Amino acid sequence: MWRWFKDWRRQRLLRRAALPDNLWRRALVHPKELFAGLDERERRRLRELATIFLARKEFYGAHGFQVTPFMRVAIAAQACVPILNLGLECYAGWTSMVIYRDSFVAPREETDEDGIVHSGQEVLAGESWAGGPVVLSWADCAPGAYPHGPAGNVIIHEFAHKLDMASGTVNGTPPLPRGMDGAEWDAVMDRAYQRLRANLDNGIKPSLDPYAGQDPGEFFAVCSEYFFMAPAHLRRILPEVYRQLALYYRRDPAGFRAFPRPGRGPDRS
Numbered sequence: 283m284w285r286w287f288k289d290w291r292r293q294r295l296l297r298r299a300a301l302p303d304n305l306w307r308r309a310l311v312h313p314k315e316l317f318a319g320l321d322e323r324e325r326r327r328l329r330e331l332a333t334i335f336l337a338r339k340e341f342y343g344a345h346g347f348q349v350t351p352f353m354r355v356a357i358a359a360q361a362c363v364p365i366l367n368l369g370l371e372c373y374a375g376w377t378s379m380v381i382y383r384d385s386f387v388a389p390r391e392e393t394d395e396d397g398i399v400h401s402g403q404e405v406l407a408g409e410s411w412a413g414g415p416v417v418l419s420w421a422d423c424a425p426g427a428y429p430h431g432p433a434g435n436v437i438i439h440e441f442a443h444k445l446d447m448a449s450g451t452v453n454g455t456p457p458l459p460r461g462m463d464g465a466e467w468d469a470v471m472d473r474a475y476q477r478l479r480a481n482l483d484n485g486i487k488p489s490l491d492p493y494a495g496q497d498p499g500e501f502f503a504v505c506s507e508y509f510f511m512a513p514a515h516l517r518r519i520l521p522e523v524y525r526q527l528a529l530y531y532r533r534d535p536a537g538f539r540a541f542p543r544p545g546r547g548p549d550r551s
């Protein structure tokens with residue numbers, strides 16, 4: 283009975299909040315790398331997820347910035363790609379999206395080894411707050427913007443942090459679905475992260491954005507960007523990491539076909 287009621291409510295919401303065809307088509311043009319591999323069924327599911335995402339989240343323009351219907355749909359479409367086979371429940375527990383016109387300045391405080399707190403500022407393209415909003419600079423995620431290179435995607439990056447945060451800490455390990463081997467995930471991700479750190483320390487130019495070497499949370503977020511934007515490249519340079527991400531996201535964007543067909547994720551509601 284409850285399941286029937288949930289389905290009925292979902293169908294009613296999808297009808298009432300249906301996204302206009304022209305906006306949806308425009309939203310799926312850029313970045314083409316992100317949407318290219320999706321078949322018809324996946325595109326339909328993505329549209330449903332984006333519709334419900336927009337019904338649940340509230341968008342605010344920072345400092346009077348006007349967030350247009352296209353921006354909302356474009357952001358929702360990209361934000362829902364990582365959870366295509368995981369479900370929207372992964373983004374539960376917060377509602378606000380704050381959109382800046384351009385990169386924004388955020389205050390930062392760091393405590394050093396001697397316990398001294400250093401205050402400063404950082405210019406950001408995006409930010410995710412635990413239990414709070416996702417903050418994005420439209421200039422850095424608008425069509426054609428690749429502020430961190432062609433494999434980068436600010437929206438995927440910030441939403442990967444949101445997935446990671448669902449475990450309670452930002453440590454590069456989101457809650458893994460049933461059936462995944464947590465020990466194997468830890469070993470693979472840590473080995474790859476430590477190798478990257480060692481290369482950076484030795485001045486060896488990495489084959490992915492060096493920002494991944496910041497900490498394990500950034501490693502997961504940057505690898506997630508590559509997984510969706512440049513999957514063949516990630517599979518070539520870090521095949522074990524690619525495999526873990528394919529198991530986690532229940533997707534195989536590089537078309538490796540070595541993974542089980544994505545099934546329905548465990549119920550998290």
Ligand SMILES: [Zn+2]
Binds near residue numbers: 503
């Ligand atoms: Zn980050």
